[in-house]
Amino acid sequence: GENVEQHPSTLSVQEGDSAVIKCTYSDSASNYFPWYKQELGKGPQLIIDIRSNVGEKKDQRIAVTLNKTAKHFSLHITETQPEDSAVYFCARGYNFNKFYFGSGTKLNVKP
Amino acid sequence: GAGVSQSPSNKVTEKGKDVELRCDPISGHTALYWYRQSLGQGLEFLIYFQGNSAPDKSGLPSDRFSAERTGGSVSTLTIQRTQQEDSAVYLCASSMGRGGSPLHFGNGTRLTVT
Numbered sequence: 001g002e003n004v005e006q007h008p009s010t011l012s013v014q015e016g017d018s019a020v021i022k023c024t025y026s027d028s029a030s031n032y033f034p035w036y037k038q039e040l041g042k043g044p045q046l047i048i049d050i051r052s053n054v055g056e057k058k059d060q061r062i063a064v065t066l067n068k069t070a071k072h073f074s075l076h077i078t079e080t081q082p083e084d085s086a087v088y089f090c091a092r093g094y095n096f097n098k099f100y101f102g103s104g105t106k107l108n109v110k111p
Numbered sequence: 112g113a114g115v116s117q118s119p120s121n122k123v124t125e126k127g128k129d130v131e132l133r134c135d136p137i138s139g140h141t142a143l144y145w146y147r148q149s150l151g152q153g154l155e156f157l158i159y160f161q162g163n164s165a166p167d168k169s170g171l172p173s174d175r176f177s178a179e180r181t182g183g184s185v186s187t188l189t190i191q192r193t194q195q196e197d198s199a200v201y202l203c204a205s206s207m208g209r210g211g212s213p214l215h216f217g218n219g220t221r222l223t224v225t
Binding site: 006032034036041042043044045046049089091093097098099100101102103104 | 152213
């Protein structure tokens with residue numbers, strides 16, 4: 001199907017702790033998996049992405065893992081900071097066309 | 112331009128009126144998307160343009176919704192006879208299309224139907 005299931009819908013962590021958001025999909029043709037961060041009143045901004053020929057990708061405090069066999073992928077944020085507080089969306093696409101998004105995770109990092 | 116530009120940023124209209132929302136994509140981007148985001152919800156796909164191909168309209172919720180893209184650049188999303196359930200943020204995104212970059216979003220148009 002088209003849907004991307006995203007969990008949890010809300011996540012509250014203490015500053016400095018790690019946060020993990022998970023997404024699952026069913027369309028095995030999907031080969032591109034971006035993650036977006038949306039701050040209040042703004043459009044989503046790409047923070048990291050991964051292609052299906054890679055199992056893990058890291059960019060400073062942010063990492064994404066992909067298990068193509070199980071059709072799930074996850075966002076990991078380490079050493080969280082208050083400015084990480086936002087809504088995070090996962091998405092899937094096929095050859096960069098017609099992206100489908102998860103329902104979002106509201107992350108709250110408590111100082 | 113530097114990014115995807117949407118106008119207006121806010122629109123309040125009365126039920127039954129027509130509205131037009133505008134999107135200026137990043138220069139050179141061949142693909143353009145419209146999404147709808149209801150309060151506290153995810154992104155609902157509406158329509159997708161890729162180059163000169165026929166648009167993918169499979170996400171449009173009713174025949175009151177239509178969109179066009181002139182000259183492969185600017186796009187307009189039109190909602191006719193607006194209803195209160197149309198109230199949402201309408202997001203536009205562009206990309207380089209096949210084999211190119213991921214989506215770049217504008218800041219959206221917040222539509223309120225009273």
